Amino acid sequence: xxKQYYRENLPMYINGSLSADECADFEQQLLQDEELKKxxxxxxxxxxxxxxxxxxxxxxxxxxxxxxxxxEESKNNVTDNQPKNGWRTFAIAASLVLVVQLGVMIGMTQQxxxxxxxxxxxxxxxxxxxxxxxxxxxxxxxxxxxxxDGSIIQGPSKNGIYRIELKKVNExxxxxxxxxNIIDFVAEE
Amino acid sequence: xxxxxxxxxxxQQSIDLLxxxxxxxxxxxxxxxxxxxxxVYRYALxxxxxxxxxxxxxxxxxxxxxxxxxxxxxxxxxxxxxxxITHHKVYDRLRKRKKTNLxxxxxxxxNQLIDESNTHMEQVIAGADDANMIQNCMSRxxxxxxxxxxxxxxxxMHYQEIAExxxxxxxxxxTRVFHAKQALKKCLAKxxxxxxxxx
Numbered sequence: 001x002x003k004q005y006y007r008e009n010l011p012m013y014i015n016g017s018l019s020a021d022e023c024a025d026f027e028q029q030l031l032q033d034e035e036l037k038k039x040x041x042x043x044x045x046x047x048x049x050x051x052x053x054x055x056x057x058x059x060x061x062x063x064x065x066x067x068x069x070x071x072e073e074s075k076n077n078v079t080d081n082q083p084k085n086g087w088r089t090f091a092i093a094a095s096l097v098l099v100v101q102l103g104v105m106i107g108m109t110q111q112x113x114x115x116x117x118x119x120x121x122x123x124x125x126x127x128x129x130x131x132x133x134x135x136x137x138x139x140x141x142x143x144x145x146x147x148x149d150g151s152i153i154q155g156p157s158k159n160g161i162y163r164i165e166l167k168k169v170n171e172x173x174x175x176x177x178x179x180x181n182i183i184d185f186v187a188e189e
Numbered sequence: 190x191x192x193x194x195x196x197x198x199x200x201q202q203s204i205d206l207l208x209x210x211x212x213x214x215x216x217x218x219x220x221x222x223x224x225x226x227x228x229v230y231r232y233a234l235x236x237x238x239x240x241x242x243x244x245x246x247x248x249x250x251x252x253x254x255x256x257x258x259x260x261x262x263x264x265x266x267x268x269x270x271x272x273x274i275t276h277h278k279v280y281d282r283l284r285k286r287k288k289t290n291l292x293x294x295x296x297x298x299x300n301q302l303i304d305e306s307n308t309h310m311e312q313v314i315a316g317a318d319d320a321n322m323i324q325n326c327m328s329r330x331x332x333x334x335x336x337x338x339x340x341x342x343x344x345x346m347h348y349q350e351i352a353e354x355x356x357x358x359x360x361x362x363x364t365r366v367f368h369a370k371q372a373l374k375k376c377l378a379k380x381x382x383x384x385x386x387x388x
Binding site for chain 1: 215218219222223226227230231234241244245247248251252255310311313314317318320323324327338339341342343345346347348363366367370373374
């Protein structure tokens with residue numbers, strides 16, 4: 001085994017994907033090669049970071065969306081033989097999105113605390129993700145956002161998810177959101 | 190040994206679930222989703238660097254599983270097959286973003302960083318122990334380099350498996366891992382030097 005072999009396969013030794021014999025060979029080499037040992041320390045620290053990095057996946061909310069999409073697709077398959085007016089549905093959906101966005105923008109311009117310092121606001125982490133029902137009207141969304149003191153900060157995503165920033169998140173507000181008849185799903189980030 | 194048994198159990202469970210999904214059992218898809226959603230999401234996020242897009246990719250991948258579970262032929266592990274699908278979905282998104290050229294540029298930039306003469310390993314190791322510093326450097330890597338680091342150190346995959354997931358030769362994977370390491374070392378050494386000059 002030459003130096004190139006040990007350099008090249010060190011990541012595989014660190015992630016434990018080598019055989020027991022290969023590992024034993026590496027352990028011997030690490031005792032003799034100071035540079036290789038330092039490289040191993042670096043890769044171990046890197047692996048710890050990658051393993052420990054906190055990432056919040058969509059979880060149950062993603063599953064909810066998936067199930068709904070499957071349901072919608074199976075409905076569409078049933079109605080496949082009927083004449084299609086896809087463009088009309090699309091136009092209505094696009095108009096609704098425009099109306100919601102316009103309403104939200106108007107609402108935002110009326111807020112005094114719209115701009116926050118680059119160092120962050122004092123409630124930057126109180127974020128929830130919501131999905132509105134397909135028949136939610138802009139007026140209803142606006143009323144709800146005002147009542148919970150929240151603003152839409154991102155969205156909609158391709159699947160209709162909005163991120164809402166709140167001054168505070170507590171059980172009461174989450175319950176209010178869950179019970180609102182214009183919300184399909186809500187999850188705290 | 191126990192760990193290997195658990196892995197084998199999970200693999201068998203995944204294969205069983207895929208067979209049930211083929212028969213249209215939605216409860217099997219739910220169980221499969223819960224088993225893999227975090228790994229698919231993390232992998233997509235490592236390449237896309239955008240939580241919304243990663244969530245959408247997860248949704249697309251699971252829809253693909255729902256529709257085409259019968260395409261799993263058992264020639265690789267379920268996770269390798271699944272992350273391979275994710276790779277293609279992510280690649281489509283990156284192509285739509287028209288960032289392919291930019292990525293190549295970043296690859297070239299990383300290639301220039303392979304001179305280790307000015308890199309002090311003590312600084313690099315100290316930097317790698319600092320989560321903020323390493324996060325900063327990871328975010329500067331190209332999508333391809335973040336991908337191989339993720340597959341090697343989060344999924345603990347061998348070069349051969351990484352090559353299978355990312356549809357490229359094993360030699361290319363080795364080169365990418367090498368360049369990713371060098372770029373990270375250089376970045377960490379620079380940040381550490383900058384920190385030291387401030388104190």
